[in-house]
Every structure is written in C-alpha cells, then in structure tokens.
Amino acid sequence: MTVTESKILADRIEDLLPQTQCTKCGYPHCRAYAEAIAQGEASYNQCPPGGAEGIERLATLLGKPVIPLNLDNGVERARPVAFIDENLCIGCTLCMQACPVDAIVGAPKQMHTMVAELCTGCDLCVPPCPVDCIEMIPVTGDKTGWDAWSQQQADAARARHDGHRTRLAAEREAAEARAAAKRAAAASANAPAPAARVAGPAPTEPAVPAVEAVGTAAAPATDAEAKKRAVIQAALERARAKKAENAAQGLGPRNTTDISAATQAQIDEAEARRRRLGIANDSSESTPKQDVDQPKKS
Structure with missing residues (x-):
C-alpha cells in the first residue's frame, strides 16, 4: 500500500x-x-x-x-456526561486542559462548568481532578455504542477537537515566540557596552543606581505575583482539608487509577507549570501514575 x-x-x-x-x-x-x-x-x-x-x-x-x-x-456502555460538583471545585483548570473538545467552561480559581451538549463522555477530565469533584453520569439509558451517539454528534465533536488542536498549536507558537523575545532581550542587556571615546570631561547628571530603578519597576509585579500565588495556595489548602475530611469518612479519591499515558502526560505538564510558578505541591495533590502491569478497567 x-x-x-x-x-x-x-x-x-x-x-x-x-x-x-x-x-x-x-x-x-x-x-x-x-x-x-x-x-x-x-x-x-x-x-x-x-x-x-x-x-x-x-x-x-x-x-x-x-x-x-x-x-x-474497555466495554461498550451507555454514553456518560461529566458532572462537576460546584461545592468541591477549586478552579485548578486541570480538567479544562484535559478536555479534548473544549467542553468545560471556567477560569483559574473560578468554579468550572461542563457544557453537557458538548461532552463526549471521554472520561479524560476525571483523573486530573485533585479534589475528586467530577462524576460521569450515564445519560442514554439502555442505548450503547452508536445507538447512544449520532453521526451529527460525531461530526461536531470532530470539528471541536480539530479546533482544540489548532488553538493549542497557536498557543505553543506564541509561547515560543515570547520566550525567544525574552532570550534576545536578555542577551542584548547582558552584552558589553561599546567603549566610549575619550573626548575630555563633560558635565553629567548623577546616575540613578540600576538596581534601584529595576527594583522600583519590578516591585508592583512582584507584589501581584505573590498575591496570586497566595490565593492559589489558599485554594489548595482548602482542597487538602476537604480531601482529609473525605478520607476520614472513608470517602477517599476514586479517580486515581487506570490513567492513560496521554492523560498522565497532560497532568505532568500541568504540574510542571505549577512548579514553575512556585505553587507548593505534595503527595495529596498528585495523581499516581498507572502501573503498566495493572489491567485496565472499563
């Protein structure tokens, strides 16, 4: 062929x-x-x-x-739709990043909502959730497979997935361009200044210390970033407390097994971004990787 x-x-x-x-x-x-x-x-x-x-x-x-x-x-089953418990959602955005068809609406530190009409029932949003607030609910009764899913729905999901991939590619290109611009700016700033010509003394004004000037400009950004990290950290602390309360009642996380390699890669990428932001993380927030020898469940 x-x-x-x-x-x-x-x-x-x-x-x-x-x-x-x-x-x-x-x-x-x-x-x-x-x-x-x-x-x-x-x-x-x-x-x-x-x-x-x-x-x-x-x-x-x-x-x-x-x-x-x-x-x-897996097994053939009734088509489910993801339901997000508003009382537990901490707005971490991990589910949004995992959704392949952009069916989840939300923003960092805000409660997320699943658009049921757009959900394909893929389950990919469930494992990344650090507070176990997503449940897959069957919505097609006894109908399974293609009986529970129309060609029109398939075509619409395909178009949204294509748009999702196009958007991610554009975001990656923009991020790479910004990183390249920052590297170029840093290289230019660190380059040695050309030697000044000797032409006798000239009146000069007192120089403003460079460190002082930079510090003054950077202070507002530093304060804003610190506030942002504090808010996110507080949300995660509330999530830890909720998870501890659930564990004490025998209601520990249910979504930490049978994670596909593709989903785990998405989780790892998101966690890496959180570490770069300096957001504290511990074992209570991480999702264990699936054991390659463990049989998959449906």
Whole structure:
C-alpha cells in the first residue's frame, strides 16, 4: 500500500469512528487510531464508544470478519456526561486542559462548568481532578455504542477537537515566540557596552543606581505575583482539608487509577507549570501514575 493509499484509507476509517477522542483505543485521538489501522499497526476492535456496530462498520470497510471488542480497551456502555460538583471545585483548570473538545467552561480559581451538549463522555477530565469533584453520569439509558451517539454528534465533536488542536498549536507558537523575545532581550542587556571615546570631561547628571530603578519597576509585579500565588495556595489548602475530611469518612479519591499515558502526560505538564510558578505541591495533590502491569478497567 502506498502512502497516498494509506492516507485515503485512514480518512475513510476516521469517518467511521465516533470522534469521542477518549484515547481508550490506545492512541491520542481518533485520527491517530485511524492511521494506525490503515497502516496495519492496530486492530479495528479497540474503540469502546463505537462498540459492536463500530467494529462491524470498520470490518465492512476493511473486508475483514466482525470480531468482538477488545476488553483491554474497555466495554461498550451507555454514553456518560461529566458532572462537576460546584461545592468541591477549586478552579485548578486541570480538567479544562484535559478536555479534548473544549467542553468545560471556567477560569483559574473560578468554579468550572461542563457544557453537557458538548461532552463526549471521554472520561479524560476525571483523573486530573485533585479534589475528586467530577462524576460521569450515564445519560442514554439502555442505548450503547452508536445507538447512544449520532453521526451529527460525531461530526461536531470532530470539528471541536480539530479546533482544540489548532488553538493549542497557536498557543505553543506564541509561547515560543515570547520566550525567544525574552532570550534576545536578555542577551542584548547582558552584552558589553561599546567603549566610549575619550573626548575630555563633560558635565553629567548623577546616575540613578540600576538596581534601584529595576527594583522600583519590578516591585508592583512582584507584589501581584505573590498575591496570586497566595490565593492559589489558599485554594489548595482548602482542597487538602476537604480531601482529609473525605478520607476520614472513608470517602477517599476514586479517580486515581487506570490513567492513560496521554492523560498522565497532560497532568505532568500541568504540574510542571505549577512548579514553575512556585505553587507548593505534595503527595495529596498528585495523581499516581498507572502501573503498566495493572489491567485496565472499563
């Protein structure tokens, strides 16, 4: 199969996937899974949201027999929607960063809300939550797989995911440009000044000490940053207290197992940003990585 043929086949396979972007297939998104199937690197029975009908669709396209869903990837189920408990949410934004279709609305230190009409039921927002305030609630009754998910919903989720990836790429490029500008400015500031020509004494005004000038300009920014960190730290302290209270009642976190590698990478990236900001972290806020030898649960 040529590269062109593989791409065309991947396009046709992707059209048959439910576009929940849940990563349960073992790939970071539906497009990557479609390409893996087209290249013979993955089986066509690894998509729980598509279920038995999804496997049948892919088998027909590929000219292969219908086979059971691989239970290592999950089970076919009613489609759930994420519900965020407003009383527990601390506005950490980790769920927003994990959502592949931008279905969560909120801001740092503000309560977040799930837009139910946009939620694909992917579960990716659940593991990152440090206060265990997200619950997946089935909303389709006995309907599962494609019976619980329409082609219109799949097309809309695909468009939102494409927009999500485009936005993240633009943000990365902007961040890299800002970092490059800062490095250039620092290099320019640290470069030795050209030697002054000797032309006799000239009247000069008393120089303002450089450290004093910089300190005066930086003071407001430093105060604002310190206040921001204090507010975030206070929110995390409240979260710790709530988690300790739940643990004392035997209600410890439920969302700390079966985390995919893609989701764990998102969590690690967010935690790294928090460390760069100087926000304290301890074991009570971290989400343990999934043991590679531990069998996956649905």
